[in-house]
Amino acid sequence: MAIRKILTEPDPFLRQKSTDVEKVDNNIRKLMDDMLETMYDAPGIGLAAIQIGVPKRVIVIDLSRDEKKTPMYFVNPKIIVKSEINSTYEEGCLSVPGQFAEVDRPDKCHISYLDYNGQKQELKAEGLLATCIQHEMDHLEGILFIDYLSKLKKNFIVKKLSKQKKALERIIV
Ligand code: GNR
Numbered sequence: 282m283a284i285r286k287i288l289t290e291p292d293p294f295l296r297q298k299s300t301d302v303e304k305v306d307n308n309i310r311k312l313m314d315d316m317l318e319t320m321y322d323a324p325g326i327g328l329a330a331i332q333i334g335v336p337k338r339v340i341v342i343d344l345s346r347d348e349k350k351t352p353m354y355f356v357n358p359k360i361i362v363k364s365e366i367n368s369t370y371e372e373g374c375l376s377v378p379g380q381f382a383e384v385d386r387p388d389k390c391h392i393s394y395l396d397y398n399g400q401k402q403e404l405k406a407e408g409l410l411a412t413c414i415q416h417e418m419d420h421l422e423g424i425l426f427i428d429y430l431s432k433l434k435k436n437f438i439v440k441k442l443s444k445q446k447k448a449l450e451r452i453i454v
Pocket residue numbers: 324325326327328329332370371372373374375376412413416417420
């Protein structure tokens with residue numbers, strides 16, 4: 282396993298649409314292992330492959346807060362039904378470091394996906410898991426949670442992150 286670099290906004294790569302995985306083979310499993318290690322190291326509760334620069338429809342999630350890890354793997358996830366009732370969560374994103382904002386999303390979702398072994402599965406999610414799945418599925422479409430904020434708030438965040446990046450580049454060069 283390896284820890285990979287997480288891309289951060291603004292990075293045009295994060296806006297790319299990810300494509301379906303044809304077969305869950307050892308390469309995809311290696312990708313999922315690396316994603317999980319990268320996510321735990323960050324630390325975060327979810328990660329989409331595009332965040333480490335791989336435009337494939339692969340997501341890992343682990344909501345457990347204690348020592349006992351419970352990783353979940355989702356390949357080619359599809360929403361079957363989503364609730365008409367929304368709930369609000371304070372969201373953050375490893376690709377939008379240090380920024381948090383409240384986002385409304387359907388409070389439940391029913392999805393189908395392929396698991397770590399390539400088996401077809403279905404899951405009914407609610408609460409934080411439903412929010413996290415939808416946040417990660419947005420990454421597969423090139424969408425970030427800041428896209429749901431007002432233009433003013435979004436611009437403010439993007440400008441701040443650009444400045445931070447430029448300052449870092451000056452130090453490195
Ligand atoms: O670590 C993360 N926390 C989080 C909190 C609320 C809603 C969504 C998330 S996902 C985020 C990790 C991440 O950026 N995944 O793409």
